[in-house]
Amino acid sequence: MPRKIIDSRPSPTTEAKRILERAKEEELGEFQRRTLDYASKFSKIPPAKAEKLVKELSEKFQLDRKDAIQIVNTMPRYVEELRTILTIKGRIIGATQLEDILKLVNNYRE
Secondary structure, three states: OOOOOOOOOOHHHHHHHHHHHOOOOOHOOHHHHHHHHHHHHHHOOOHHHHHHHOOOOOOOHOOHHHHHHHHHHHHHHHHHHHHHHHOOOOOOOOOHHHHHHHHHHHHHHO
16 A cells, blocks of 8 residues: 655654554554554653653753654653763753753653
């Protein structure tokens, strides 16, 4: 079956899981089943919470949406983990701001 791209934007893993769960199992291709399996195993919070956290991270800390999504996907517990996510692009963030980001992430943790 040919595929048609309807929308293209960075989204948290939980959003991909929600979208794939709406489809019937027999409608999913091999790649989609593997993606659903991955998303089911590694989704850390529900989609609504994930999108809200992405928005808060972007607004409060002036983070790029892609960086905020990476934080939501990994839900880091320590400053060192968070630092590795945010220094990939060469952006250096102070320790106090990193701790504030972790506090916000911990508020959403289940």
